[in-house]
Amino acid sequence: MDEKIILKYTDIPEQKNIDTYIKNGGYKALQRALSEYKPDEIIHLVDKSGLRGRGGAGFPTGKKWSFIPQNIPLPKYLVCNTDEGEPGTFKDREIIEGDPHLVIEGIAISSYAIGAHKAYIYIRGEFAKGAEILTRAINQAKEKGFIGENILGLGFDFDIDVYRGAGAYICGEETALLDSIEGKRAMPRLKPPHPVAKGLYSSPTVINNVETLANVPRIIENSAEWFAGIGTPHSTGTKIFCISGDVNNPGVYEVPMGTPLKELLEMAGGIKDGKKLKAFFPGGPSTPILTSAHLNVGMDFESLKKIGSMLGSGAIIVLDEDRSIIKTVARLTEFYRNESCGKCSPCREGTDWLLKVYQRIIDNKGKKEDIDLLLNICEDIYGTTFCPLGDAATMPVISSIKYFRKEYEEYINGKCSNINN
């Protein structure tokens, strides 16, 4: 498909400017949402479009919104998750830097739908430029009356704050993120209660990913049916993939859900130096690794699930034939070990032990039993942790041993060919 939905205008430098945005049809959806739809009609529309969360878990967005209790005397909040911490993921940055008003418009419509008068954009600390662009865009929108009291004269009061994080992967987890906004150390909260029932400042809160929210104006502009017609029946719309690693043209590529990896690899100019594909993470390191055997699998929620992996955040990390699986996974394990929030014992201690075993193998002191030991530790972590980070840490380990056990064995026996990569 050549029709992009979200990255349609991001190549135009002036798109950041509200006038250009409006010229390109911007803020019409907001006008339309506020004047033509009741809040619950928008929820219904989004539900019908089949839009699913782009933050990793793929939860149906309309359904999430419908959980917000409407008849309680508490304020409601919307939080736009711009933490983008998953390694290899850089799509949200592209959106906010390239088309900030699209996100703001999406937030405004979504807030209206759930009855929130205040929204927060939680942006990771490293995105200094993004925060600046967003703040400027918000100010412009305020001047034009898209944010503020009684916006567009349609009786809806609404405000957005940009909240900058201070750099921890766990801040992207929705409840830890709420703690962070509240000024606490980010650690996941106990669920239930889910944020929709008791979130920010103990009030009902919806947390959505940037890409998820950016789709909302498009659904209003076009129609739910139009959106549902793109992609596959259960993974509707487009998906922005971030292709990185051993490809010629790393970058973001927006394609309909269900596009096979093969096509995406072609779009990214193929594997570097004419080498062969060895393996890839389809949705960031938190999703199980796949191999060249999976080139034709459609990149959507169901198809990937069927073969034991996940769509995740859409960060495709490509490894060519010379990459060392062990060193790659060891590096990712180090990431999880460092980013574990430290709250629960299996994740905190377990990830550290995983890394120690990898270090031992890399130091050429590994034993054959270490492979099973790695699997055992993963088994112990998986399912016993407080939040999904612990589970995620086991994904690259388990899946890489599944597909590349031989390479592990060879490495330990000192017979591995790509030991230095």
Added chain:
Amino acid sequence: MDEIKISINGNEIKCRPDSTVFNVCKQQEIEIPSLCYHPELSITGACRLCLVDIEGKGITTSCTEFVREGMKVVTSTKDVINARKVILNLLLSDHPYDCMTCEKSGDCLLEKYAYEYGIKKSIYKDYHKYQKSQIQIKEKDGTPFVIRDYEKCILCGRCGKVCEEVVGAKALAVGYRGVNSQVISGLDGPLKNTDCVFCGNCIEVCPVGALREIQAEKKGRTWEFKKVYSVCPYCGAGCSTEVFVKDNKIVKISGMENGPSNRGWLCVKGKFAFDYVSSPDRLKKPLLKNKKSEFEEIEWDTALNIIFENFSELKKKYGPDSITGLGSARAPNEENYLFQKFFRQIIKTNNVDHCARLCHSATVAGLYHSLGTAGMSISLDELENISDCILVTGTNPTEAQPITSYRIEKAVRRGAKLIVIDPRRTKLADKADIYIQPKPGTDVILYNAIAKIILDENLHNEKFIKERVEGFEEYKKFMETFSLKEAERVTGVPTENLRKVALIYTSATSAAILWALGITEYVCGTHNVLTLANLALITGQIGKPGAGPAPLRGQNNVQGACDMGALYDFYPGYQRPDAPETIKKFESLWGETGLSMKTGLSVLESFGAAYEGKIKGMYIMGGDFLVTCPDTNYLAKALENLEFFVVQDIFLTETAQYADLILPAACSYEKEGTFTNTERRVQPAFKCVEPPGEAKADWEILTLLANKFGYKWDYKNVWDITKEINKCIPSYAGITPQRLFKGERLQWPCPDEKHPGTPTLHVGSFKIGKGKLSCLPYQEPYELPSPQYPYVLTTGRILSEYHLRSMTGRTDGIKEITGEPFCFINPKDAEKLKIEEGGHLEISTKRGKLVLSAKISPDIQENIVYLPLHFGANILTHRRIDPIAKIPEYKFCACNIKKSE
């Protein structure tokens, strides 16, 4: 709430739908290992040890899983056991393995589970050399009392939770990330540089040896200790404690797990300030002042003979009313009972009183008059769980009764509205829905104003007034002429703010009013209390759980010593000496005739009479009145005038210096007896250690003495006296030794042995029938500022200290926390007088002067000096008393301050 059914290990179990699987298992006595769970704290879910198998869900932590209808739980499959072992292996992987020298051994949950699950050595241990731990151990960071040894920490999170959720100090939290996570205080500095209040509750909840008491270091381990239940000797909260003893020495003190008033928690004093018990300064033998005015050790028998001879002589020469006795709000009920009995039965005078005269006598007088019962209307549990409005006035529980402040803060977090009215901005004011800062000494007019607004706006409770209150018509009439404008001028509080108070107070379902000495210690103290009672009566905020007047007592047995009749105007159980039926009752109970019906002398009246030479003999059982009464210089002259003066105490206090004879007493950890806390709850303390030298329990001394006087007192132990109290005081009739031994901690009235005690007073009716409203005109404080003394001096407490520091001051850590004696002044006054923080200033009044260091705080109003009473404040205070309750006006006198070089 409808119960639901779940199955645990194949057995069907009914439970509340809001319980967790863990709690249901616990109720069923199915043991599930847990490290982070704590019944008094919110769910953490950190350790992941409490795993069980839940059908459809697999292996899951039971403490985070709420029950669902039809849920099937299995608690110990092979997989579950293995999964728990994995967690233990992981936790032990970087644990130091030094149980053999660890202070916590025997009491450590990690050790216990490692034993139970047979984990000798973590399977991950061999990888230790690959560990790049950045954890720095800051075992001793110079903080008093607390050792933090984080090498042993398992990051269960309990310490931070108790500090935040119970204490409200938020001094601890987890810092850093992942495997480098560590509990830190502040920005990872020493604990003493944070908001830590040194309550030690973090130590209490630590499941392993990571947090420990410095005082207990190298003093032995859990199995070597004798554990004895006692009651904290300090404030009126009456925290139940568990005292750990080895070789006749107290090693450490913990809160008793199910302590009714403290639920296991303590404050810095109850937890740590016990070094006085084994102080070398303790009195060990009777001392007689010789001709050279030096004290000489004598034998007990000689001492008792001397007392007998002197008191008999004085009685013969000047009559029984020339002798006076002062009991103690820190001695148990039994000893206060016996003390007043000694004076009434043997000396035959009603000249007996005690230190509560100086703190809450206005409460007793006010509540007795208006409601018929002088006690807290509710329980602390009700305060925490039921009251939906809490008015706190003239009390700073954060420092003076910390356990109660923990509970107030919990209530606020639950959603209760908090109103704070205090001339000094207290810590609770920060948490309040509304804070009112009146000028000191204007309470009567302030509370009348609130009542006026309630009446004007029809917020009063007609039905309640009609059914249960008398004097309303008169009261209404009195209020008609009351001017809100004038009130605004006198109190300095805008009427609008008082209207807000009135609205919050009257719209609550159950509103409690808490107060302490900021209300009582005025020449109009009784009137102040009565205005508070008025408020409760006109609104019907009384006679139901969580509602009503709730005085907070300052010493651990203020309530009890009053109940026991260590009062010049009341026999035990508030029975009046001038009533013939009282005399008849006690003559028959005691087998005595000729009991005096003449009202006796109160504390300050006794000293006044001594000053004038009318009182010749005095017997003080515990109490440093020289320095606790106002106007120390005057007191000294009064004491010098006495012909014969006996002091019975644990230390050679300043008062004791004036005595002719000193008797060494056992302290509360060295004897048995019951204490009645602020919520009227009677709690026993048992003997932990032997008294030093020849010191004896007060009751033993009194019994021996009575026998010297020829009376056959045959109490074999304290509990014989308790039984006599059961007979004398109707509201104590059911609080028998048997029930106390069984663990019952009853609130009076408890009229018979089957009665469950009374958490809520005044339900249905008042003891005097109807509640009495009082019409109270405003009265100014006695000594108003003058050109020569333009400032107002007010006194109060601080957290770490207690009274004149004879007990607290003997623990090193406490000295460190308190530092140099200080007082608080407002920044503007400081600027005016060019006084800097920590600089010295001189406070002077007509009676004396004092030099202290200055703390500058905007919490104090301009032109006011706030002086903690612990620092010898009474050199400055005046002697004028409330004519009804005879309480002195510690809270207000005129003073001058200037920079001292």
